[in-house]
Amino acid sequence: MIRPRLLIRLTVIQWTLMRHGLDELLFATPWFKPLRFMLWLSPWRLLGRTRRSRGERLRQALEELGPIFVKFGQALSTRRDLLPEDVADELAKLQDRVPPFPGTQARALIEKALGKPVGELFLEFDETPLASASIAQVHPARLPDGKAVVVKVVRPNILPIIERDLEILHTLATLAEKASREARRLHPVDVVDEFDKTLHDELDLVREAANCGQLARHFAGSDLLYVPEVYWEYTQPNVMVQERIHGIPISDLAALRAAGIDMKALGERGVEIFFTQVFTHNFFHADMHPGNIFVSPETPAAPRYMAVDFGIMGTLTPEDQRYLAENFHAFFNRDYRRVAELHIESGWVPPHTRVNEFEAAIRTVSEPIFQRPLREISFGHFLLRLFQTARRFDMEVQPQLVLLQKTLLNVEGLGRQLYPDLDLWTTAKPFIERWMRERIGPKAALNTLREELPRALALLPELPRLTHEALSAQKRQAELLERQAQELRALRGSMERARRIGLQLTLLAITAMLLTLGLCWMA
Structure with missing residues (x-):
């Protein structure tokens, strides 16, 4: 049963698809296929709104539906093995550009999360964000010791929006799997589940900070990759403070x-x-x-x-x-x-x-x-x-x-x-x-032996006790199996005796019936 608020959102989605000339996506489903003739009655088709390519229309519809659909389109764009090439090319153009929320609101969120006024937490804090995306935005700042940092803040009230749209995606994926064998092969429910997990992981900045710390440990001392430091005392689930790096954007080929x-x-x-x-x-x-x-x-x-x-x-x-x-x-x-x-x-x-x-x-x-x-x-x-x-x-x-x-x-x-x-x-x-x-191969076997040897040596003093316990358990198991075998043999004997008695009673009954018939005939 679809709840009213989801039904309203689904209506908005369908309306958006129709306005962008994507009626065929709706009428391609098994539920609406019998009404496919209505495509030609669409006012948007009559007005010539479908002259754009289907990939372009889909991209613009996703951008209009909001950040969660933009991110889902971005995820789909990576699955070129599932999409027509023209659609994949257009979805790859989706940019996670979202208007920033007010810096004063970011300041209030930081103060609530960290329990102190921004003026005490930072020597400087710029309310104008460096970047703004669908999940969070980033502000430049300086710690009291003068270190340049960035402050990442999760968008306010984003979770209910995410949960609503994810529920719709789950519903559509479930319906698709039930209706289409081809859809079942593509596992849309699993794909949406993975997208769901990824989105919720992005909402938890403590998790992101932990990821950052682990990656930094992996490349510690390496000249391949630098991972900025996280300041844990300034990090909460919706706020993260990280070292500000100064590098050339990889896309700026001229600067490189x-x-x-x-x-x-x-x-x-x-x-x-x-x-x-x-x-x-x-x-x-x-x-x-x-x-x-x-x-x-x-x-x-x-x-x-x-x-x-x-x-x-x-x-x-x-x-x-x-x-x-x-x-x-x-x-x-x-x-x-x-x-x-x-x-x-x-x-x-x-x-x-x-x-x-x-x-x-x-x-x-x-x-x-x-x-x-x-x-x-x-x-x-x-x-x-x-x-x-x-x-x-x-x-x-x-x-x-x-x-x-x-x-x-x-x-x-x-x-x-x-x-x-x-x-x-x-x-x-x-x-x-x-x-x-x-x-x-052999080297891998030696490496495994080298890794397991300390654990094996640690267990060596306990080997006699473990061997005794294993043999005792084996003996108890054998005794249990023997008892079960004896009980099974006894049960089989009882069944055999019952079968013989039943057979004897049946023969006796047949004999009595024949004698009775014989006496009746003689009389």
Whole structure:
């Protein structure tokens, strides 16, 4: 049962879709398909409002519906394996630009969260925000000791809006799964669940601060990536204070060149950061769009990245991590059969899939690409073509890999902008091969033994007691099984005796009936 407030919101959504000439989205659903003829009666169609492309109309409708739909469109834009190319291109243009809320309101929220006047908390505080997005906005400030910081403040009253629109998305996803087999294969409920979790994670700035701290520990002492310091004494769920960094925006190519930044090294180091986060740390920044990435001008020959906004971080299970690494390794070596086998072993395609047919489909997609110069190959788009091919074999969407696919596309797109000849394959292959040697094979076995040996030695003094307890438990189990076997034999004996008695009684009854019939006949 849809509650009245959700029904009102759904009405607004449908009205917005119709005004942007997206009536076909409504009438494509099984519930409204019989009324499809009404498309031609739409006043917006008659007024010629549909001359814009469908992708452009969808993007503008999402922008009008508000920040949650903008963020959902951004998330969808990363799933090019599910969308037509023209729609994906338009959704990629969605910008999370939201008018800021008043600085006086931000000041009041900070004072309520931290329990002191802003004048006591900061030496300086600018009520004009540096940036404003759908979840929060950022203000420059200075701590009492003069350190430059930024203050991130969650938008007031944003949670009820998020909950309302998420409930609508959950409702639509559930209806889609019930109505369409194709929709069920794409797991819309799981995709919305993942989006729901991501949004709620972004609302908790303490969680973001913890993510920032963990990423900083992973890259401590590294010249690849700098992570700004968090000031925990100034951090609450809706307010976070962080060191202010001064770098060149990664999208400002002219400024990077003017600073003498080695663009080839910058592109390659970005790829190295990505694979280090995914395969070494298993903790990766999953929102690596240009607005969140800066470059330090201090070491132009070995440029160092600087990152902000750690609300969305990704991890993988050890199984997915291993399967991905093996897939990359097999692709690099053009071992298509192993790629097909890995997809089946991981459960990404059904177990009844014919390996030979799947291998042939993968080879058809891959071989033309490998015949081109490596610098012309987009690994991200190659994976998308592979996923589209795998759809013919009922490959299911893997929600846990959505963030990784999005990040890989961001990284490669960013790298190509910085250095058009970036060769992701050559840069990544040595990393993957090293990871395979360390995690799979004799060296991996030795590393595991080295890690487990201290725990095994710690248990050694307890080994006699544990052995005695195990043997005692085994003896008790054997005795219990023997008792159960005896009871089962006794039960079988009772049943056999009852069967024999029943048979005897039946024969006796038949004999008596025959004697009675005989006597009656003789009489």
